[in-house]
Amino acid sequence: MSLNGFAxxxxxxxxxxxxxxxAVINWERVSIGSDNVIGPxxxxxxxxxxxxxxxxxxxxxxxxxxxxxxxxxxxxxxDKGKSEVGSHCLLMAYVHVAHDCVIGNHSxxxxxVQLGG
Numbered sequence: 001m002s003l004n005g006f007a008x009x010x011x012x013x014x015x016x017x018x019x020x021x022x023a024v025i026n027w028e029r030v031s032i033g034s035d036n037v038i039g040p041x042x043x044x045x046x047x048x049x050x051x052x053x054x055x056x057x058x059x060x061x062x063x064x065x066x067x068x069x070x071x072x073x074x075x076x077x078x079d080k081g082k083s084e085v086g087s088h089c090l091l092m093a094y095v096h097v098a099h100d101c102v103i104g105n106h107s108x109x110x111x112x113v114q115l116g117g
Contacts, residue, residue, distance in 0.1 A: 009040075029075050033063035033087065041070040048099030048117060053077035055099065062087030062105070073097040074117070083117075 010018050016035040019025070023038045026045030038044070044067075047055035057076025064087055067073075071091050076082040077099045085097065086105035095109045098117035103109070 026075070029058045030061070031058065032061045033065075035063055036061060036065045036067065038067050039069040039071070039093075042067050042072075044073045045075055046072065048074045048077050050077060050099060050117065053079065053099070057081040057083065057099070059083045059085075061085045062089075065089045065091070067091045068093045068095075071095045071097070074099045076100045077117070079117075 080100040
């Protein structure tokens, strides 16, 4: 993902992750590896969209992923306790990863894919 022309809007977290300034990350419940790109409007670690379960879990994200604009990744519930994204994945724009989902390594999720928990 080219950052040319918008470099001032991206921040390096010291682990090689490039994070857009508009991304929302619940750092208390999120573990992110290294060399990831997290795009504009991405929300990681928000509460599960669930009526009967509290969001008590976390999100674990591996290395070398690209998470494009406006993706949402929800925390796990007490059912499994975590949501996971492996390494070397591409989550295209508007992907939703619900609570307790696991995405394996080298996965590509096309624009607008919605995973239910």
